[in-house]
Amino acid sequence: MHEFPVLEVGGLHIEISTFLAITVSAIITFLLARLAVRNLSVENPSKLQNFMEWVVEFVQNTIASTMPLRRVKPFVALGLTLIMFIFISNLLGLPFGIVTETHSVNAALGVTQELLNEHGGAVELAWWKSPTADINVTAGLAVIVFVVVHFLGLKLNRKHYIKHYFQPYWFFAPLNLIETIAKPLTLALRLYANIFAGEVLIATILMLGIAGTPFMIVWQGFSIFVGAIQAFLFTILTMVYISQAAIHDENEQH
Amino acid sequence: MDLRWESFVYAILAFGILYWLLNRYAFGPLFSIMEKRREMIQEQMNSAEKNRAEADQFIEEQKQALQQARKEAYDIIEQARITSSKQADDIVQTARNESTRIKDEALQEIESEKNRAVAALKAQVSGLSVLIASKIIEKQVDEQSQKELVDQYLQNVGNKS
Numbered sequence: 550m551h552e553f554p555v556l557e558v559g560g561l562h563i564e565i566s567t568f569l570a571i572t573v574s575a576i577i578t579f580l581l582a583r584l585a586v587r588n589l590s591v592e593n594p595s596k597l598q599n600f601m602e603w604v605v606e607f608v609q610n611t612i613a614s615t616m617p618l619r620r621v622k623p624f625v626a627l628g629l630t631l632i633m634f635i636f637i638s639n640l641l642g643l644p645f646g647i648v649t650e651t652h653s654v655n656a657a658l659g660v661t662q663e664l665l666n667e668h669g670g671a672v673e674l675a676w677w678k679s680p681t682a683d684i685n686v687t688a689g690l691a692v693i694v695f696v697v698v699h700f701l702g703l704k705l706n707r708k709h710y711i712k713h714y715f716q717p718y719w720f721f722a723p724l725n726l727i728e729t730i731a732k733p734l735t736l737a738l739r740l741y742a743n744i745f746a747g748e749v750l751i752a753t754i755l756m757l758g759i760a761g762t763p764f765m766i767v768w769q770g771f772s773i774f775v776g777a778i779q780a781f782l783f784t785i786l787t788m789v790y791i792s793q794a795a796i797h798d799e800n801e802q803h
Numbered sequence: 804m805d806l807r808w809e810s811f812v813y814a815i816l817a818f819g820i821l822y823w824l825l826n827r828y829a830f831g832p833l834f835s836i837m838e839k840r841r842e843m844i845q846e847q848m849n850s851a852e853k854n855r856a857e858a859d860q861f862i863e864e865q866k867q868a869l870q871q872a873r874k875e876a877y878d879i880i881e882q883a884r885i886t887s888s889k890q891a892d893d894i895v896q897t898a899r900n901e902s903t904r905i906k907d908e909a910l911q912e913i914e915s916e917k918n919r920a921v922a923a924l925k926a927q928v929s930g931l932s933v934l935i936a937s938k939i940i941e942k943q944v945d946e947q948s949q950k951e952l953v954d955q956y957l958q959n960v961g962n963k964s
Contacts, residue, residue: 555807567810575821582829589836591843602837605830626830630822680814685807689814 551648551675551752552668554658565658570680574638582633608632611785616792624791627697632784635681635690635740639776642679642748643769649674681779682745684737691737694787699729702794709797732790736783743779747772 556563585601594602608628612621651672654662660672680686702710714725750768754761 561809562807564805564807564810567807568813571810571814571817575817578821579824579829582825582833586829586833586836589832591836591840594836598833598836601833605833605837625834626826627822629830630818630825633825634818634821683810685810686814689811690818692811693815693818 551673552660552664553678554660554674554676556658564683564685566676566678567680567683567686569676570638570641570678570683571686574634574641574680577641578630578633578637581637604633605629608784611781612788615785615788616796620796624788628784628788631690631787632780635783636776636780638679638681638686639744639779640679640773642677642682642744643751643772643776645677646752647676649676678748679744681740682748684741684745687737687741690740690783691733694736694790695733698732698787698790698794701791705795706797710794713794732786736786740779740783743775747775 553567554565556565582601585595585597587597588595589598605625609621609625612624612628616624651658651660651674652665654660654665658674660674664672699710714722714729716725747768751765751772754764754768757764
């Protein structure tokens with residue numbers, strides 16, 4: 550497998566491929582959204598605007614399936630940002646990879662003598678990947694969701710939010726705590742594992758050379774599908790968690 | 804795969820900044836446009852509904868006006884029929900009166916004409932009677948000539964036989 554170059558700046562370990570991928574994903578997401586709203590028009594929307602509005606409505610419907618319709622509005626922007634950023638991130642590592650081979654020790658990139666010895670004198674450095682194929686990134690996203698969920702729970706729905714830890718009886722509290730921790734953990738691991746596995750398989754198929762082309766075509770297509778599904782899943786789960794914690798309707802049981 | 808808190812923090816930061824930027828520069832305008840379109844469609848639907856109601860009302864009014872016109876036309880025709888029949892009766896009545904009058908006048912004329920004729924005849928007859936009487940008187944005065952006349956007649960008779 551490839552090693553990922555790590556830049557050491559002032560005691561920080563900056564993993565170049567991850568930072569690059571996050572930045573590029575964010576820029577692409579922002580540019581796409583910006584392009585879509587460049588010539589906004591009520592009567593005569595451009596094709597990209599139409600597509601963007603479709604995405605907005607899709608996200609709105611998705612959120613509406615988890616909570617009452619009138620509570621949807623504040624979360625649409627969050628859902629949109631999540632689904633767009635994660636989807637673009639998932640696709641980022643698919644079309645190509647940038648791999649360089651190095652034979653010399655490069656302390657600044659984290660290439661040490663031991664690593665060289667371990668790989669027989671030549672280390673392959675990967676500069677490009679999906680940001681979501683990195684557990685740190687998905688953990689970051691999951692933590693954002695975690696914070697948002699519990700902040701909203703405390704702010705909008707304090708009584709029921711606190712009470713739900715002791716449901717149905719007080720001694721269920723540890724179980725409920727585990728559940729609370731497990732939610733962001735599974736959120737992060739699910740996304741990371743799916744995308745990482747996809748990239749590993751792509752790297753594996755690449756080892757087959759020309760013979761691997763049909764597998765590659767199939768797997769690339771499937772990876773796009775997985776990327777879309779995972780982005781959707783992350784978004785809808787976020788909304789479900791928000792709905793569970795923050796939205797309480799008197800006539801509804803959570 | 805190493806756990807690196809730098810990547811973790813950078814991901815959170817990047818996502819936060821992206822969320823803020825998108826909200827500020829992309830989603831805000833897009834949502835407002837979508838809201839505007841929703842309002843526009845709502846407005847158009849309302850106005851279409853209103854127009855339809857108005858159109859229905861107009862049709863109803865037209866129908867009533869048509870009904871009214873039809874009724875008026877019927878009334879007018881009925882009126883005309885009554886008037887005309889009355890007029891015809893009047894005319895016939897007048898004609899009948901006139902003819903009676905003319906006939907009476909003619910009868911009177913005939914009567915008076917007849918009377919006049921009778922009067923004239925009477926005058927003439929009296930004149931003639933006087934004439935005849937005078938003639939007869941004239942002849943009787945002259946015996947001689949009467950005898951001659953008789954002889955003359957007799958002679959004439961003898962000659963002829």
